[in-house]
Amino acid sequence: MAVVKLKKIGILGLKEKLEHILSLLQKEETFHIVDPQLSEDTDILNTFFTPASSPRRVEVEEALHTIDAALKNLDSLREERGLFEGLLPERILVEAEEIEGIFEKFDYKAVCKDIEKTRFALQKLEERISAIQQEIQSLLPFRELPFSFNEIKKTISLPLKFIRVKEKNREEWEALFQSVPETHLEKIGKSQEENFYIIFSLPSREEEVTEIIKEHGIEEFTPPDLDEPPGERIKALGKEKESLLKKKQEIREEVKAYLAKERNLKIAYDYYYLLFQKELAYEESRESKCTFILVGWVPENEYGQLTGWLGRNFPETACIELPMDEEEKVPIKLRNHSIFRPFETITRLYTLPRYGEVDPSPLLAPFFAFFFGLCLTDAGYGVILVLVSLFLMKKLTVGKDMLKVILIGGITTIFWGIITGGWFGIEPDNLPAFLQKLIIFNPLKDLMTLFVLSLALGMIHILFGIGIEFYEKMRKKMWLEALGAELSWLAIIPGLIMYYLFQKTSPLFSRIGIYMALGGLIISFLPCFQKGQNPFLKMLAVIGGFMWKGKDFLGNILSYSRLMxxxxxxxxxxxxVNTLAGITSSIPLIGIGASIIVLIGGHIFNLTINTLGAFVHTSRLQFVEFFPYFFEGGGKEFHPLSREGKYTLIITRR
Amino acid sequence: MLSALGLALAIGGGALAVALAGIGSAIGIGHAARSAAGVLSEEPEKFGSLLILIALPGTQGFYGFLVGFLVLMKVGLVSGQIPPITVYQGLQIFFASLPIALAGLLSGVHQGKVSAAGAGVVAKQPSAFMKAVILSALVETYAVLGLLGSILFLNGIKVG
Known part of the structure; x- marks a missing residue:
């Protein structure tokens, strides 16, 4: 249980077999490949062996890139996404044979090319449609003009000016131009805020007109280059737009056909993705002219199996166990009983343990479960959590461990709910009699019981943490440290509690308690007798540490009041929520309906926000209060060469 | 007359709890949501994680509301049978409401800022999302303690 022991091994074999061996390793999923790091003392190896370069890497990367681009294109073609679509991670469940045989019936290159083409066509269409819309907008003011702009320009041989004027000072401007002799001002268009004019005058007056335009900062505009009257042009554009929209609809239909191929595309992606993993592994190996070396980690219990099939299939291959450095970063693989396994996700949220450290997952599991439940304390909500997590576990392909944590938390919530009489916030007095009998205390009336319970649970949690560290130090044979720093507290705190609890009822136990506490205090000075240290300085350090720890202890325990x-x-x-529903039910006519909506909405809301709170704060109690007593972490995940794809999950039939 | 002043003081306390903690949450969610919107414009698929980060500073408002409701129950406004409340009792309830009012106001704002920074974490390191959530929850601790303080104080006050 806990952190799996690993072996570092080297595989030495014929180069021509490497590809095949890697394929088998990928299938077995037990070998974590690392760089061989041939150091100075392996000089000989360095002269013979060079980093291997994979033969197919470029090709594989190209394929991955193509499919990825196609998938992205497909995503951009998808019309609308639901708000919550894609929120839950989903995997395609496939059998290994389907991935391997995907290209027998599926030509990904053609599909990718088609998708690219379709996207390009759609983009062009959309660009054209928006251009048409713009042109229509710009022509709208002139829709009543009976002739085309080009016609005007051709017919009138006098100097022409096109101006636009804001509606609010229209009359003022009109008067200005009308005051110039031998000049004509003609209105040719009108939008909501602006008026459009054409001005022509005798050549001798042109300068005067230009002067007025300049002086008053009037805007000129370039007439559109049109041979037909604007109204007709607008009509033609409208028709074109309609046909384009129809075409767009057709393309949308085509896209639907491509979306049906998304699954195959994703499988094809994973085909190459798995190949790519293998190519990466290939590049971690070293090669000479005819041989290769591969170095990696394998779980101790699978070592025999690995060497077994290597020897059977490739008799010329040698498997060597390599010495492990003290400082070496061994990858971390956790293995726990199936009840505790879901709680590995909680450990992972913090960090994986280092090699040689305990795995806190099974240790935190019971506390996490009960604290989570205490943060909700409503059996009704617990039942909902259980049902929802069971349902999602059936529906989803990934994230099951997290759901199991919620499921277990739901069960403890039911437990706390039953003993405190919490059923959807219904007053305990109104509950059925058999449920009333199960109530041990009502937290709303008996606040102090809940408060003491929270702190007591916290104290047990922390003492347990100290106990783990005590055990760990004993295991590492750090006797004095273990007795002085850990056992002392394990005696002092329970001793003091015993002293107070039995002060009135049993003087004997009370006295035992006081002796325990005193004994703890004495052994806390044991580290002063460690060899090779100035006892006086050491004593100061011990006293300082003792007070610091005491303060920490107090603060940490108080932090558990959040449970309450x-x-x-x-x-x-x-x-x-119930009270509000009661108030709304008295509204005439819609009362019942409204109060049902308030009830359902309110309880769902309360459940959601408090489940989030329960999860976050319970995690925090593990990370901030519990872990510092014994756990440091910082390990790197054991990541074997495997068949874990990006989109697919292989159904194993082991 | 004095009983009415006592009731008014008590309601003042409850109202402050609801209002100040609510303001804290509103500002906090404002901070978080603005940052999240920036991330969302690039990566809309992260909506789910971001929503949780945005919602975190929202709890203060509820804690405040909760204490406000407890005050209402205490002074009998929910049941409609209002016991006589002296000015001193009114003041007691008023002060008992302050922990969540003030802790809610300030912790809401600051939790919002931490959540906003968390949105940045989600943008660059989606896998570290829960860590960002925990950081944000560290601030919330003090709102929880404020709530606890208010509940315990209110519980200790005898009315009627």
């Missing part, structure tokens, strides 16, 4: 606060928040908000 969050639990209360859930129950009181549920109560508020």
């Amino acid at each position: 606060a969050l639990g209360l928040a859930t129950s009181v908000i549920a109560l508020v």
